[in-house]
Amino acid sequence: MTSVTFANVWKQFGAHTAIEDLNLEIKDGEFMVFVGPSGCGKTTTLRMLAGLEIPTFGKILLGNEDVTLTSPGRRNISMVFQSYALYPHMTVRQNLAFGPEIRHENKSEIAAGIDRVAKLVGLQALLHRFPSELSGGQRQRVALARSMIRRPRIFLLDEPLSNLDASLRTHMRTEIAELQRQLGVTAVYVTHDQVEAMTMGHRIAVFDHGRILQVATPAELYRAPASKAVGMFIGSPRMNVLPARVSDDGGLVNIHCLGTTFSMEARHFVRDRVSDNIELGIRPDEIQWVKDAPSRCTQKITGVVTSLETTGSDTFVVVDVEGTEVNSKFPSFAPVRRGDTVDLIFDPADLHFFDAGTGASLKVRPANNN
Ligand SMILES: Nc1ncnc2c1ncn2[C@@H]1O[C@H](COP(=O)(O)OP(=O)(O)OP(=O)(O)O)[C@@H](O)[C@H]1O
Ligand SMILES: [Mg+2]
CATH class of the missing domain: 2.40.50.140 (Nucleic acid-binding proteins)
Known part of the structure; x- marks a missing residue:
C-alpha cells in the first residue's frame, strides 16, 4: 500500500507533448480512475508510474520515495492491460507461476501464492485449463491473478474490461472494485466507460490533451463540474x-x-x-x-x-x-x-x-x- 505523487511531470515524444505539467496525488488505498478522450495521455501516465516510460521532466514519488528513475522491476507495481497477454501454450497455473519462477522464487511459496490469488479471483477449479479453454471473463481473471501474485504496492489497470461483453463487464466491475477494497491496495484504473468511472472510483481524474481538468469524487464531478469540458464529458x-x-x-x-x-x-x-x-x-x-x-x-x-x-x-x-x-x-x-x-x-x-x-x-x- 502506497501513496503516489506526480510533481510537475512532463512527457515529450519528440516534438509532441503527451503530458503537460501533471500534478496529482493518489492516496494510500485509493481507487483512482482516469478518464478522458483518446490520446489524452492516460496510458502514458500509467506507464510512467510503472516505470515503462521516464518523464521528460518532473518527479514521481511512491510514499516519500523518489522513483522517477527507478527500474520497473524495483517498483513492485503491477499493470493489467486491455489485452490479457496470457501465454497460450501454458495452463492457468503455469501462467501464474511463470513470473515468480523466472525470479527464482521458492517453489512452495510459488504454489502458496498461486493458491492465494486463485482463491481471491475464483480460479481454483480452472488452474489446469489452457487460456483457449476459458471465457473472456475467466481470462481476465487470470490476468488479474497474475498481477496480484507479487502483492504489488500499486495496481494499474488500463481498460481491463473493454474486451468483455456488457453483462460480464458489469460483473467484473463489481469484482475488481470489491477486490481492491478487500486488499486495500492503491489502484489506478483507466476506462472509457462512464458507468465504470462513476461506480468504481473513489476519485476520478478527467484528462484532456495531456492535462488534468479536474480531480474529484464522482458525485462532485457530476454535480459541480469545474468547466464545460468536464460537464460534457461526465454523464450520459x-x-x-x-x-x-x-x-x-x-x-x-x-x-x-x-x-x-x-x-x-x-x-x-x-x-x-x-x-x-x-x-x-x-x-x-x-x-x-x-x-x-x-x-x-x-x-x-x-x-x-x-x-x-x-x-x-x-x-x-x-x-x-x-x-x-x-x-x-x-x-x-x-x-x-x-x-x-x-x-x-x-x-x-x-x-x-x-x-x-x-x-x-x-x-x-x-x-x-x-
Ligand atoms: N511511444 C510513443 N511515441 C510517440 N508518441 C506516443 C507514444 N506513446 C504515446 N504517444 C502519444 O502520446 C499521446 C498520449 O497517448 P496515450 O496512449 O497516453 O493516450 P490515451 O489517453 O491512453 O489514449 P487511449 O484512450 O486511446 O488509449 C498520444 O498522442 C499518442 O499518440
Ligand atoms: Mg490508452
Missing part, C-alpha cells in the same frame, strides 16, 4: 449546453435562455467572472417534463419533440426549442409523440453556468457537496 446522455445572456439586477442575476427568463441570487455566481454572455448547462435527467406547465412557471422552456428513444426504464427525448436541440430524459413510456409541443421545467439550482469564452464554471458551490 450528455449535458445540454445552451447559449444564455445575463443581466444584473441588484442582488439578483437574470438569465435569459431559449425564450425564458429566470432569476438567481447573485451569491450563486462567481461575481467578477460573469460576463453578458454565458453558457448554461443542464443535464437531461435534471429536466422534468410536465403536460401543461402553469403559465406563471418561469423555469419552463417550450419546444417540439423531434425524436424519442425508449430504453425500457427511460425515454430519451430530443426537443427542438427555437432551433436548439435539448436532450431530456422522460419517464418510461411517457405519452408523448414526435411533433408534440411539450413544456420542460427545471430547478434553477440544478443548472450549471459556464464562461462562454473559457468554459470555466461560474457557479459558486457549497463547500461540502458530496
Whole structure:
C-alpha cells in the first residue's frame, strides 16, 4: 500500500507533448480512475508510474520515495492491460507461476501464492485449463491473478474490461472494485466507460490533451463540474449546453435562455467572472417534463419533440426549442409523440453556468457537496 505523487511531470515524444505539467496525488488505498478522450495521455501516465516510460521532466514519488528513475522491476507495481497477454501454450497455473519462477522464487511459496490469488479471483477449479479453454471473463481473471501474485504496492489497470461483453463487464466491475477494497491496495484504473468511472472510483481524474481538468469524487464531478469540458464529458446522455445572456439586477442575476427568463441570487455566481454572455448547462435527467406547465412557471422552456428513444426504464427525448436541440430524459413510456409541443421545467439550482469564452464554471458551490 502506497501513496503516489506526480510533481510537475512532463512527457515529450519528440516534438509532441503527451503530458503537460501533471500534478496529482493518489492516496494510500485509493481507487483512482482516469478518464478522458483518446490520446489524452492516460496510458502514458500509467506507464510512467510503472516505470515503462521516464518523464521528460518532473518527479514521481511512491510514499516519500523518489522513483522517477527507478527500474520497473524495483517498483513492485503491477499493470493489467486491455489485452490479457496470457501465454497460450501454458495452463492457468503455469501462467501464474511463470513470473515468480523466472525470479527464482521458492517453489512452495510459488504454489502458496498461486493458491492465494486463485482463491481471491475464483480460479481454483480452472488452474489446469489452457487460456483457449476459458471465457473472456475467466481470462481476465487470470490476468488479474497474475498481477496480484507479487502483492504489488500499486495496481494499474488500463481498460481491463473493454474486451468483455456488457453483462460480464458489469460483473467484473463489481469484482475488481470489491477486490481492491478487500486488499486495500492503491489502484489506478483507466476506462472509457462512464458507468465504470462513476461506480468504481473513489476519485476520478478527467484528462484532456495531456492535462488534468479536474480531480474529484464522482458525485462532485457530476454535480459541480469545474468547466464545460468536464460537464460534457461526465454523464450520459450528455449535458445540454445552451447559449444564455445575463443581466444584473441588484442582488439578483437574470438569465435569459431559449425564450425564458429566470432569476438567481447573485451569491450563486462567481461575481467578477460573469460576463453578458454565458453558457448554461443542464443535464437531461435534471429536466422534468410536465403536460401543461402553469403559465406563471418561469423555469419552463417550450419546444417540439423531434425524436424519442425508449430504453425500457427511460425515454430519451430530443426537443427542438427555437432551433436548439435539448436532450431530456422522460419517464418510461411517457405519452408523448414526435411533433408534440411539450413544456420542460427545471430547478434553477440544478443548472450549471459556464464562461462562454473559457468554459470555466461560474457557479459558486457549497463547500461540502458530496
Ligand atoms: N511511444 C510513443 N511515441 C510517440 N508518441 C506516443 C507514444 N506513446 C504515446 N504517444 C502519444 O502520446 C499521446 C498520449 O497517448 P496515450 O496512449 O497516453 O493516450 P490515451 O489517453 O491512453 O489514449 P487511449 O484512450 O486511446 O488509449 C498520444 O498522442 C499518442 O499518440
Ligand atoms: Mg490508452
